[in-house]
Amino acid sequence: MRAAVVNEGHSFDIVDVPDPDPGPGEMVLRVHACGICGSDLKAVDNMRTGLVMGHEFCGEVVAIGAGVTNWEIGSRVSALPLIGCGVCLPCATGDVAHCATLDMIGVGGSPGGYAEFVRVAARESFLLPEAVAFDVGALVEPLAVGLHAVERAALTPADDVLVVGGGPVGLAIAMWARTRGARTVVVSDPVAHRRAAAIKVGATHVADPNDGGPDGTFPVVFECVGTPGMIATCVSMTAVHGRLIVAGVCTKPDTFVPVLALMKELALHFVVYYRRQDFALTIDHLAQGRLPIDAFITSQVDLDGFAAAFAALKHPTDQCKVLVKPGLIPDPTPPVAT
Structure with missing residues (x-):
């Protein structure tokens, strides 16, 4: 072959x-x-x-x-x-x-x-x-990655979600977060076409980090960039008692100041791959046309x-x-x- x-x-x-x-x-x-x-x-x-x-x-x-x-x-x-x-x-x-x-x-x-x-x-x-x-x-595979991350976050209908990074995994997470009932989903990315894609997959708001956004802190933050420094940035944007889910694949050493997360009593989760059940649910949603995937x-x-x-x-x-x-x-x- x-x-x-x-x-x-x-x-x-x-x-x-x-x-x-x-x-x-x-x-x-x-x-x-x-x-x-x-x-x-x-x-x-x-x-x-x-x-x-x-x-x-x-x-x-x-x-x-x-x-x-x-x-x-x-x-x-x-x-x-x-x-x-x-x-x-x-x-x-x-x-x-x-x-x-x-x-x-x-x-x-x-x-x-x-x-x-x-x-x-x-x-x-x-x-x-x-x-x-x-x-x-x-x-199916990348969408299942997004679903697994969202499931780990244990979202509630009252949650306001920030997704940092609008690549395919970030878009998948934004889509699933909205599908699974998050009240608002903000996608932060410096690239205009990624922000436009985020709206297409269900994000309620977008922000350009090079233009002062996003504002405030969020109960749930997903890190989907995977470069050194991003965890520290996301800690600063996560609200007190919030959940920070790291889905970005960073292959280089990184540091953040633990006391900044400690003082907020943050829950920090790292996620990788998916479960067999995530694949099955993703296929079911696709077959029913329930996911906005055109972007x-x-x-x-x-x-x-x-x-x-x-x-x-x-x-x-x-x-x-x-x-x-x-x-x-x-x-x-x-x-x-x-």
């Missing part, structure tokens, strides 16, 4: 690699769409040469491994990009991301979705209803255009979610289960 693999320059080459084979309890999907995640833009610098990244994917089943009885060839699938042991407490409760033997598909573990085919765990796969187009199916997908590329699109996203851009669609080029013969 053709795949985008990490090269020595921390970019990508499009090469032929062996087709994946499904092991027991696994399936192989033909990738119909895979979103480029903002965390990948940072993570690529630490990935080994030859790795296939990409974890926001969906597709159709083309091969089924031993012991899989509840799936058929051709089934439309959205799958967690996670392979756990299947028997530990985190796996049993849907919290697969915290399995001690976790294999993270496309994030340093098994090959990911920037390719024509991807191998997934059948038990972490969900049927994608016909009402959910494959393009939209590629949004998310802004561009599509095939594998040959992937490296350039990925590099462009490392710089200021008007893109939100760029989809890689291997199906825009001729498909090879699909892999066969052994």
